[in-house]
Amino acid sequence: MVTNDVSMNRFKHNIMEQVCRLEWEGKNDPEHIEELILKIIPGPKPSYRCCIYKEREIVRQRIRLAMAKSPSYNPDSTNIVQVIDPACDECPIAAYSVTDNCRFCMGKACLNSCKFGAITPGDTHMHIDPAKCKECGMCANACPYSAIVHLERPCKKACPVGAITYDEYGYCKIDEEKCIQCGHCIHSCPFAAIGSKTFLVDIIKEIKAGKEVIAMCAPATEGQFGEDISMASIKVGLQKLGFADMVEVGLGGDMTAAYEAEEWSEAYNSGRKMTTSCCPAFINMLKKHFPEQYRDNMSTTVSPMCAISRYLKATRPGCVTVFIGPCIAKKSEAQDKSVPGNADYVVTYGELRALMRSKDISFEPITDEYQESSIWGKRFATSGGVANAVIECMQERGEDTSGIKLLRAAGGAECKKALTLLKVGKLPEDFIEGMVCPGGCVGGPSKHKDISEINKARETLLAKADERKVLDNLKNYPMDKFSMHRDGH
Incomplete structure (x- = not known):
């Protein structure tokens, strides 16, 4: 099935499979897990990200999720749905952005419609300061060329209860008091930066124990x-x-x-x-x-x-x-x-x-x-x-x-x-x-x-x-x- 994270699905499911193989073999220990990380991301060149070190860190956190653990930087969370921080770093922070369709017109309807001083003229087109923008959308409505677009992140768009926000660095954050654990954000993310805890290792242990x-x-x-x-x-x-x-x-x-x-x-x-x-x-x-x-x-x-x-x-x-x-x-x-x-x-x-x-x-x-x-x-x-x-x-x-x-x-x-x-x-x-x-x-x-x-x-x-x-x-x-x-x- 084609989803936003279809290419990454094979990657994360392969991690689950390899973790399960380790558990069946009785080798799910820190030493063999580190060997698995190097096996999945051998290097020296990266396949998905900027460097193999980021890729290995993402694999490390995915292994934690595959073992029903929260990421190492959020260890006490009981939420099923979790954000993998190293994978969440490519989305634009600004909700509204000026495109190349901007004609730098004399009327400047966008500037005149903004009540927060977020819009200023640049060298070739208008500019929106994300620190001042209140995301009211007035500028987009006012532009006669439809040159201003609303760039809503797919994870936030998929959430039906407004549980997803972002910190000052643009990393996705889940408000666990609001999250209904529906998981719609997981497959909406094109970077596969959101996942859920998986209980396969626990199930294998129960089977091996003869239960x-x-x-x-x-x-x-x-x-x-x-x-x-x-x-x-x-x-x-x-x-x-x-x-x-x-x-x-x-x-x-x-x-x-x-x-x-x-x-x-x-x-x-x-x-x-x-x-x-x-x-x-x-x-x-x-x-x-x-x-x-x-x-x-x-x-x-x-x-x-x-x-x-x-x-x-x-x-x-x-x-x-x-x-x-x-x-x-x-x-x-x-x-x-x-x-x-x-x-x-x-x-x-x-x-x-x-x-x-x-x-x-x-x-x-x-x-x-x-x-x-x-x-x-x-x-x-x-x-x-x-x-x-x-x-x-x-x-x-x-x-x-x-x-x-x-x-x-x-x-x-x-x-x-x-x-x-x-x-x-x-x-x-x-x-x-x-x-x-x-x-x-x-x-x-x-x-x-x-x-x-x-x-x-x-x-x-x-x-x-x-x-x-x-x-x-x-x-x-x-x-x-x-x-x-x-x-x-």
Whole structure:
């Protein structure tokens, strides 16, 4: 898939793969790590940056992220998303800049429109002093030649909650009090200067220790690796890798839909509006930016990931649960210990492929069939999928849903707008389905292919699923053995 950091993706995934190989071989120590750095950046000439020393420092910090550590200059940070400072040094500091289209005209509308004295005449065109510029945009609007452009950094542009700023040297800084860990900034950066902590080393240690490590594959997984790679294919591949088993989290979608349906019914009958609780970035947005709505309007039902993790921990005591999906924010959900029984680790598709390459394993088409989820749980990954599944459960209970009004908010801007309307009491809909990624989870920041390719393969695979009902499907599972509420009670 082509992204801003497509050429660097291979580079950083190679680092993950090599770190995993060291862990499998029991050589993940400082001496072998230094050898790895020299192996990746042998020199004497640089390949990406100004010098091999900067390149080696970037590799060193990426290795720390690959081992679930924060960069060495920010060691105490608990944020999943981290900036690699040595890689963040090529973006322009000025937000507004005068281009060569400037005709140095006599009218000087830009100068006259600036109320802060930031614009002065240069030798051949006008000049903007970034120290004085307040980024109001008046000069750009006033220029008759459109010679002034707004140069918004891609990482800042991608952030839906304004969590990214810059220090006096132009280095990107993440406000961890605002960051919702969605990870959209990661792939927006053309210098691959932002990354996330990776838990592959920890997972390898658990497998090598002989623990029962169970993979939980997100509903978005079907279609990520092509129409020939079914969930059964993925299950076999993961077992070759060392996982004891795999369960599809679409089953957790069934569980969440059934319990959210009960909450929705109660809320609808009492006139209270409610939001879904599946997307962790949406939950982080609620928690950090709309705390009253988080307290009063959010569903208390756990996410499908947490539901499957609790199910596995209740039925297979001592197991280690690993969620696999396209979501960065799921890593922050797993790290939130206020919700007991959640996944122990989270891995993205790119990280999974790096882990598989470290053992020279690949997915292969097979003829076996495997399905634990209803089609409604499988479609949790697309925008509208959660709401549709909840409505399906209400209808399966015989409830009339014709009067229910839904808002399917997909993308950070839509979610923020919906929650703002809810906050000021002007939301006309009864329920908000919030997904911070456009298109839903299948459009997550760590999707494996272009969204159109994924959806085409996905529909081919989903067409093979049977038509089991959600509530009937759940009768096959011990729902009384674990809680579906966030507090665990």
